[in-house]
Structures are given as structure tokens and as C-alpha cells.
Amino acid sequence: MRRLALVLSLIVMAGPALAVRPDEMLPDPAEEARARALSQGLRCLVCRNESIDDSDADLAHDLRVLLRDRIKAGDTDQQAVDYIVARYGEFVLLKPTTSGGNLILWLAGPAALLAGAALAFAALRRRAGAPEAAGLSPEDQARLAALLKDQP
Amino acid sequence: MIVELGHFALILAFVVACLQAVLPMIGAQRNDPVLMAVAGPASVAQFLLIAFSFGALTYAFVTDDFSLRLVVENSHTLKPMLYKVAGVWGNHEGSLLLWVLALSFYGATAHWFGGQLPARLKARVLSVQGAVAVAFLAMMLWTSNPFLRLAFPPMNGHDMNPLLQDPGLAFHPPFLYLGYVGLSMAFAFAVAALIEGRVDAAWGRWVRPWTLAAWLFLTIGITMGSLWAYYELGWGGFWFWDPVENASFMPWLIATALLHSAIVVEKREALKAWTMLLAILAFGFSLIGTFIVRSGVITSVHAFASDPLRGMAVLAILAVFVGGALTLFALRAGQLEAKGVFAMVSRETGLVVNNLLLTVSCFVVFIGTIWPLVAEILWNRAVSVGAPFFNAAFMPFIILLAIVLPVGAVLPWKRAELGRALRPFAGALAVTVAAALLAYALTSGRSALGPLGVALAVWLVAGSAVDLLQRCGRGGLGSRLARLTRLPRADWGRATAHAGLGVTIFGVVALTSWAVEDIRVVKPGQSYDLGAYSVELVGVHDEAGPNYTARVAEMRVTKGGAEVGRMFPAKRTYPFAGMATTEAAIRPGILGDIYLVVGDPQDGGGYAVRSYLKPFADWLWLGGLMMAFGGVLSLSDRRYRVAAGARRALTAVPAE
Numbered sequence: 001m002r003r004l005a006l007v008l009s010l011i012v013m014a015g016p017a018l019a020v021r022p023d024e025m026l027p028d029p030a031e032e033a034r035a036r037a038l039s040q041g042l043r044c045l046v047c048r049n050e051s052i053d054d055s056d057a058d059l060a061h062d063l064r065v066l067l068r069d070r071i072k073a074g075d076t077d078q079q080a081v082d083y084i085v086a087r088y089g090e091f092v093l094l095k096p097t098t099s100g101g102n103l104i105l106w107l108a109g110p111a112a113l114l115a116g117a118a119l120a121f122a123a124l125r126r127r128a129g130a131p132e133a134a135g136l137s138p139e140d141q142a143r144l145a146a147l148l149k150d151q152p
Numbered sequence: 153m154i155v156e157l158g159h160f161a162l163i164l165a166f167v168v169a170c171l172q173a174v175l176p177m178i179g180a181q182r183n184d185p186v187l188m189a190v191a192g193p194a195s196v197a198q199f200l201l202i203a204f205s206f207g208a209l210t211y212a213f214v215t216d217d218f219s220l221r222l223v224v225e226n227s228h229t230l231k232p233m234l235y236k237v238a239g240v241w242g243n244h245e246g247s248l249l250l251w252v253l254a255l256s257f258y259g260a261t262a263h264w265f266g267g268q269l270p271a272r273l274k275a276r277v278l279s280v281q282g283a284v285a286v287a288f289l290a291m292m293l294w295t296s297n298p299f300l301r302l303a304f305p306p307m308n309g310h311d312m313n314p315l316l317q318d319p320g321l322a323f324h325p326p327f328l329y330l331g332y333v334g335l336s337m338a339f340a341f342a343v344a345a346l347i348e349g350r351v352d353a354a355w356g357r358w359v360r361p362w363t364l365a366a367w368l369f370l371t372i373g374i375t376m377g378s379l380w381a382y383y384e385l386g387w388g389g390f391w392f393w394d395p396v397e398n399a400s401f402m403p404w405l406i407a408t409a410l411l412h413s414a415i416v417v418e419k420r421e422a423l424k425a426w427t428m429l430l431a432i433l434a435f436g437f438s439l440i441g442t443f444i445v446r447s448g449v450i451t452s453v454h455a456f457a458s459d460p461l462r463g464m465a466v467l468a469i470l471a472v473f474v475g476g477a478l479t480l481f482a483l484r485a486g487q488l489e490a491k492g493v494f495a496m497v498s499r500e501t502g503l504v505v506n507n508l509l510l511t512v513s514c515f516v517v518f519i520g521t522i523w524p525l526v527a528e529i530l531w532n533r534a535v536s537v538g539a540p541f542f543n544a545a546f547m548p549f550i551i552l553l554a555i556v557l558p559v560g561a562v563l564p565w566k567r568a569e570l571g572r573a574l575r576p577f578a579g580a581l582a583v584t585v586a587a588a589l590l591a592y593a594l595t596s597g598r599s600a601l602g603p604l605g606v607a608l609a610v611w612l613v614a615g616s617a618v619d620l621l622q623r624c625g626r627g628g629l630g631s632r633l634a635r636l637t638r639l640p641r642a643d644w645g646r647a648t649a650h651a652g653l654g655v656t657i658f659g660v661v662a663l664t665s666w667a668v669e670d671i672r673v674v675k676p677g678q679s680y681d682l683g684a685y686s687v688e689l690v691g692v693h694d695e696a697g698p699n700y701t702a703r704v705a706e707m708r709v710t711k712g713g714a715e716v717g718r719m720f721p722a723k724r725t726y727p728f729a730g731m732a733t734t735e736a737a738i739r740p741g742i743l744g745d746i747y748l749v750v751g752d753p754q755d756g757g758g759y760a761v762r763s764y765l766k767p768f769a770d771w772l773w774l775g776g777l778m779m780a781f782g783g784v785l786s787l788s789d790r791r792y793r794v795a796a797g798a799r800r801a802l803t804a805v806p807a808e
Contacts, residue, residue, distance in 0.1 A: 019387060021751070022673045022760050043536045049394050051538065054387060094538025096523070101531050105523050109516040109545050116508045124496055124504065140352060147268070147354060 019054050021061070026068050035068050038077055042067070042084060043094050051094055063088075155220060158208020159299035162249075165201035165256070166289040168194055172259075172282030176275035180347075188271050191278035192263035198285060199260040202253050209249060209298055210240050219305040222246065222298050228311035228728050230699040238322035239312050244446060244462070245298035247325060251442075252288050254326075254333040258362065259285070262337065269358060276344035277337075284336050284473065291465040311699060311728035320380035328373030328400055332438040334366025335403060338410060339435035342428045343477050346484045351428065356418030359431070361787060363414060367407045368783030374400055375776030386734035388747050388764055390663065390772060393542040398521045399441030405514035406434040409507045416503050420492030420565060423500070425485040426507070432481060436474040437514070442466050444521070495567040502560030506553065513549035520545065554608040554657060557650060558615020562622050576622055580614035595666065605661025612654025616647040641789040649782025652775045659772025662744075668765040675758035679708075683765045685746065686710045690718075692750070692759065700724045705750040705759065707737065721750040745769045 020039075026032040036053060042063060044055035052060040052067075063084065070080040084092055096102045172194035179187025212220050213236050216229050226243045227236060235242075241250040259281040266274050292298070315321070341359040345351045377397070382390045391397065410430040416423040443466040494500040520537045527535040558580070563573050588607035595602050623643050624632035668683050679688035690706040704722040708715065719737035726732070739746040744767035751760035 020671055020762075022671055022754070025671065041538075041540050043538060049392065049536075049538060054389065089534060091534040091536055094536050095540035095544070096535050096537055101527060101533070102523075102535065105519060105537070105541075106545070108519045109512060109549070112515050113508070113512045113549070116512055120504050120508055124494075124501060143354060147357070 019052075019056055019060065020064065024061070024064055024068065026072065031068075031071050034077060035064070035071050038071075038081060039064055039067055041094050042081070043092050045088060045092060063092075154208050155212050155217065155299055155301075158205040158211075159297075161201045161208070162205040162289070162299070163293065165198050165205065165252075166286065166293060168198045168201060169256075169282045169285040169289055172198060173279055173286050174282075175279075176282075177279040180272045180275040180279070183272075185271065188275035191275045191282075194282065195256070195259035195263045195278050198282070199253075199256040202249070202256045206240070206249055206253050209246060210237060213237065213240050216309070218307070218309055219301050220298075221300045221302050224302065224306055224309045226312045227309040228699055229308055230728075231311060231317070232698055234319065234322060235312060235317045238316070241325050241329075242312050242316045242321075245292070245296045247329070248288065248292050248296055249298055250326060251329050251333060252285060252292065254329045255281070255285050255288065255336060258334055258337050261362075262340075265361075266358075273341075273344055273348060273355075273358075276347055277340045280340035280343045281336065284340070287469045287472070291462070291469065295462050295465050308728075311726060314700065314724065314726040314729055314731050314733050315384060317726075318380060318384055320376055320384070324373055324376040324380060326373075327369050327376060331366050331368075331370030331373050331407075332400075332403060332441065334362055334369060335407060335431075335434045335438050337362035337366065338407075338431040339473075339477065342431035343480060346428060346477075346480045349484055349487050351417065351424045351488050353418050353421050356414045356416075356427070360411075360414055360418065363407060363411055363431075363434075364783055364787050367404070367411055368780045368787070370400065370404045370407060371776060371780040371783065374404060375773050375780070378776070379773045382769070383736055383738055384733070386736055386749050387762070388663075388667070388736070388766055388769075390660075390769075393520075393539045395444050395521050396441075398517050399444045402514050402517055402521075403434055403437040403441060405510050405517070406430060406437050409510040409514075410434050412503050412506050412510075416492075416500055420494065420500055422490045422492040422494065423504070423507075424488040424490060425481075428481055428485065428488070430507070430511075432474060432477045433511075436470070436477075437518075439466065439470040439474065440518075443470060492566075494565070497563070497568045497570050499560070499563040499565045499568065502556070502563045505556055506560060509549050509553045509556075513546055513553075516545050516549065517542065550657075551604070551608060554612055554653070557653070558612060558618065561615070561619050561646065561650060576618050577615065580611065580618050583614050584611040602661055602665040605657055605665070609654040609658035609661070612657065613651045616651040616654070619650070620644070620647045641785045645782040645784070645786030645789065647782070648785060649779045652778025652780075652782060654775070655771050655778055656775030659768055659770070659775055662768035663766055663772060666767045670763045672761060673754050673756070673758045674761045678758070680763075682746070682763045684711055685716065685765075687748070687763060689759070689761065695722070697724065699728060700726045702735070703750075705748075705761075707748055707750075709739070709746060716746075719746070719748050721748045723750065723752075740770055742770065743768065 020036070026035060039053040040051050042052045044050045044052045044057055044060040044063070046057050046059050047055045050060075052063045067080055067084065070083050075083065081093075090097060096105060098106050172191060175187050176191035176194075179185070179190065209222075211217075212223055213227055214233070216223065216227065216236075218224050222243060222245050226239050226246075231239070239246070241247045259278060262269075262274065262277055262281065266277075269277070338359055341355065341362070345355055374397075377400070378390045381392065382388055410427065413423050413427045413430055417427050443463060446462050446466055492500070520542055523537045524535050527533045559573060559577065562576070584607050587610040588603045591606040592603040620636060620639065620643065621629075621632055623639055624635040626632075670680070670682055672680060674680065674689045676689050676691050679686055681687075686709070688708045688710070690708050692703060692705045695702045695704050702722045702724045704720050707719045707721065709717055709719060717739055719739055721737035722735040724733045724735055734749055734751075737748045744765055747764040747766050747769075749762040751762065753759055
């Protein structure tokens, strides 16, 4: 608990209450909008699962400024992000790339849906062709009748 | 003294749980009614003992008993009374005590309301429930005992994390736990049925009330958590796809699937094996959630009490119970023969599609949550999986679900014709298309998500109305409307919950695609425009709270010269906890919220101010409450009460 308090206090006390500060913002609204969109996809490395757009930490502030510097210098979105990834590693990307093993992560959902749909379809086809099973056994029938007796 | 009694009661509860786990199971195997009859009273005794123990811990918190380690670490004499009580479960040990309290409560309800259950099934259900309690009570007593004393009590405590000192968060964990733990009942019923080797329509009916109760508590708990994040974390986010949030969301998705597949078991005696599997998985995901929150294996914003030993304990419990249940399932699933036959197009198939989409979406959330761990272990690669992934990978399934839901809900059982089933939806489809076009026209140039979301939301709400009208049978619209009030509550519950999903989707879409944001430095006396409003910073002053100090800004909001109201965003500092929180000022409205946050003083004078217009924000949580209310309606339908049928016999007993 003490450790948690420490971690949380680092997060909260590290900076002022606001994530994006007025003095960081770019004068050109279009460039600023690009910076905001990009920073929502970049992780604040010292925080727990927060983007630099949401985080109050000093490191997040530094990254926001760095990102805006790249945009001001004329980088495209991709170049600006690549610049930061080259320095901080792919851990900084909140949206993982599709390279290597990460492809499994991205394809897991669609693959599971297709596999599940195929299995369900096969099971339903078999079911639809099966003859109607015998009805309830007499004892079940009696229990069911007792249960349903109270129904309106 | 009371604390020692509480400790003792907890140990006694452990002993009782051991008896409850072992004796009734032996009784059920040997068909010994005496041993089987142990289960009921044991479950009640276990509940009373844990309730007493919980009361003792609450007493220690309320009376600031700083000889208890837990109270020292999580409380302070100046903390308001509400949070002294909430502080009982605002930490690892206490929350675990609340967990077992809920567990034993559900066990006792199986005794109180389970008069209709066959004796053997009941004995086995309570035995499984007792075994789960044994595991958690042992974990508490040996790794996380809340009743440990300190040899040298300090004069005062360390206070609680101020983010948790909030009414929303005070009541969010109890609801969540009632939900998590409620799924243990479905698990116990499934394991008991697998041991018996028979699942029938009656089983589907018996398991339903507890699953529904667990689901509706989870729904309320998640809704409250999201609302808390919105107003407390200071930027109006409502869902972060954080591992801990996912931990509560995964059981919810599976529980939703289970709720629907249990209907097929009850009405049609089909999908039995699948339903067993879902019941096991639902509780399994509850345990995985507990593991994620308490082990610290996956970093998260609000992981608390991370400790490897406790993590291992939960992992062991998970392995034993879920592993054991799945083994049992593998051995017995073949015996569960399906009786009901249905065609490819039928309500059964509709519910299969529902289950497929919900479980696959749960799988996506699961793999995204554990992926950082997997990538680290397999490729030694540090990867983050955050909101952008989940939004891209999860949303398609929910969109598909929302599209098929209204039609699936009205398909007849056994055999249906798609053309005939779709006919009543012509009006709903027209309204949907019109709403989407209107949204597109009003917001053109902005995200395409908006119109799509509006279309889904309107489709779900209109579809629910069609569903209700269809249930009213044939005839003119007047006579059908007249029959609306006489529909069974379960029908109203279904329509309300389905419409609630639409309302939530609308809130999410409105918040994400149409919010207005403004960040600037404002000096006292200055004003600025925010959408149609004008906001003036009147002044800033300091205030003292019970266990904090606050810097409060007074903001005057006007529209067309007329004052709309004054708002007071603040920043609080909690000296004892050594933390600060932002308290956003929110002016809620049915059409949208005004959301103001004040930050630190700036070098050139003035304050950093963040202002938002959050259109239709409250609809998000309104939809969540509608879903929960649909659950309440369904639960109160007397056809689904376990005791239905037993009641009449009871009233025949003469009063003494």
C-alpha cells in the first residue's frame, strides 16, 4: 500500500493538474490538432497506461514538447512518431505495430470470429438435421408441471 | 476486544466453510440426507460469521483504532465518516473481506431461496460454493489478514488515497464485487450439474436469478466506475481500456453471453454444454480480474496492493477451480445431450450469434490485456497495448452485435423466416437512416463515427420498441398499445436493457466525436468563449476541507448575456496522504455537460484553464442504468423466481 501511495503520488505530484498546458500549444491550430491526435497514441513511459495527452507527468510534458518541435520542423505524422519510437522504443506506441509476433494480436479477433462461426455453423447444421429427441421423462414432466403450476 | 472477536469469527468461518465444502458433497455421493442437510445451515453460519467479522473491521475503522495496521495505513482521524466506512474496502485486505462476505451472502441466498432445488443439487452447489470460500478465506488468513495488530500504535494514520475519497468510488467496489462473486453461483451450479451429469430446463431456470443478479451488479459497478473516472480524473475520459477496467469488463461480456445462452437451455434444452462452459469461464474471468488487480503483473492506473505472494495465491485458486472445472467439463460434456431441435434461422441461432460475438469480443479484450506479458515472455519485446488498439479491434464486434440484436430478439423459437421477421422493422429502419442522415448533415466534415453511432443507437432503441409491439400480438395500433402494460416484466426488461445499450452507444459516440475542448491561460476578470457560452474567471480563493486544503476558482458562465450559473473547479491538496487531486466543476444537462478544470498559476499571471462541452455525456451512464434496470425488471418477473411454486405451500402454514 505504501508503494502504491508512492507511485500514485509520483504521478499526481509530478506536474500541475493539467495534461496539455497552454504554453506548450502550437500557434497553428492545424499543427496543434495533429500534435493532439498523435500524442493520444503515444504512451507516457513512467505512467501506467496513460497517453502523453492525458498524463500530468513531467516526462509526458517533455514528450509533448518534443513531438511539437518535430511537427514545427516540418515532419510528417509518420516521421514525428518514428523519431520518438527510435529514441524510446516501441513501448511508447499505445497502438502496437503489426510487425512480427504482433500480427497474432491483430488477427486474433477476426480469426476467432471465423473459427467460432465455422464451428457454430457445423454444429447448427448437424442439429438442424437431427431428429427431434424424445420428450421429457415422466418424472421430469411431473417436476416441470409442479414448477409451471404457479405461472400466470 | 471486538477486533479479536472479528478475527476469531473469520477463523471460525474458515472452519465452517471447510465442513460445508466436504460433508454435503459426501452426502450427495452416498445419498445421505443428514450430511446433505449440513450445507444449508453451514452456508448461513458462514455468512453470519463473516458479516460479524466485517462489522468488527468497520468498527475499528470508525473508531480510529490505530493499533490495527490496516487502519493506520488507510485512515486518519480527520477523514470524513463516509470514507472511514468506505476505507474498510478501499484496500487489499478489507476488499478481500468484502469479497468473501459477498460470496457467503450468495451461498446463504441459495439456502434461503433454494427451497425448490432438488436436495442433491443444492448440497453440491453449496459444497462448491464452500470450497471457493475455503480458498479465499485461507488466502486471507495466511497472506492478507486484515486484523493484524501493531505493537506500537502511532497517534494517527496515513490517510487514504484521496482519489478514492469520493462517493462514487466508495460504492463502486461493493457493486463490482457483488457482480464478480455472484458469478460464483453460476459456476457452482455448473460444477454441481456436471458432477450430477444432468442439465435440464429446470437448471436453466434456477441458475438464471443469480446470473442475472450478478450481471446487473456488474453493470452498475462498471457504470459507476466509468462515471467516477469522468468526473474525478480531471479530463472527462470515461473508459481507458486499462487492465483493471478490462478485468471487470471481461466477466461482464461473458456473463451477458451466459444470460442469453441460459435462456436457450431453459426454453429449448439446447446449448447445454456451451452454457456450462460459459458459466465456468464467467467465474474464471472474475478470478483473472482479481489476479490482474492484485498481482501487479500487468501495470495499470489503479492496480492496488500488488504483491507477488498474493498474486500467486490467486493464481493457484484460479488454476485449481477453473482447471478442475474445465477437466470435469471435458469428462462430462459428452453426456449432456441436447433435446431441442431448431432450424438454421431461429431465435436459437440468433442467440448463438449473440454468444459468438460476445465471447469473441471478450477474447479480443483478453488477448489485448495480456499481450504485453506474452510479447515480453516470448520475444523479450516491450509492447504497449492501449486504447487505440482496443477501439480498433473491439468496436467492429459491438457494431455487428448492435446490427443483429433487434432482429434476433424477435425471431421465433425453432424455425423462423427472415423475411417475415424483418417486415416489422421497416419503420425502425427508416427512422434509423433518417437519424444517421440528420447527424451527418449537422456534423459534416467531422468524424464518420458520429452518424454510424447515431444510426446504431436509434436502431437499437427503435428495435426495442418494435420488439415490445410485436409481443402485443395482432390488431390495430391502439389495441396493441393497450396491451403493452400487461406484458410480462421479463419482456419489458429485455426491451429496456436492449434500448439501454443503444443509449450508451449514443453517449459514447457523442462524447468521442462532438466534444469541444479549450485550453488557455485565464487571468481573474478575463472571459472567453466556449461554444455558445461565455466563461469568466471571477476570482480564485483558498478553502479548507476536513483533511485537505483547496484552491477554488469561481467561474461565471453566461449564454447570450444571461447568467447560466457559477461553477467552482478546484484543486485539492491532501497533506497527510501527500497527494493532490483536481476537482472538475461539472454542470450536467440532458443535452450535454459544461466541464471546467482549473490548473496551476502561470508565470505571467493567470491560471491554466481547461474547458469542455461534453454533448450528451450523461446518456452514457443513463444507458448503463437502463441496462441494469432491465435486469431488475426481469429479475422481478415472478416466473423466474426460484421459489415460484413453493410460495403457495408456505402461505398455507397457519400463523402461530
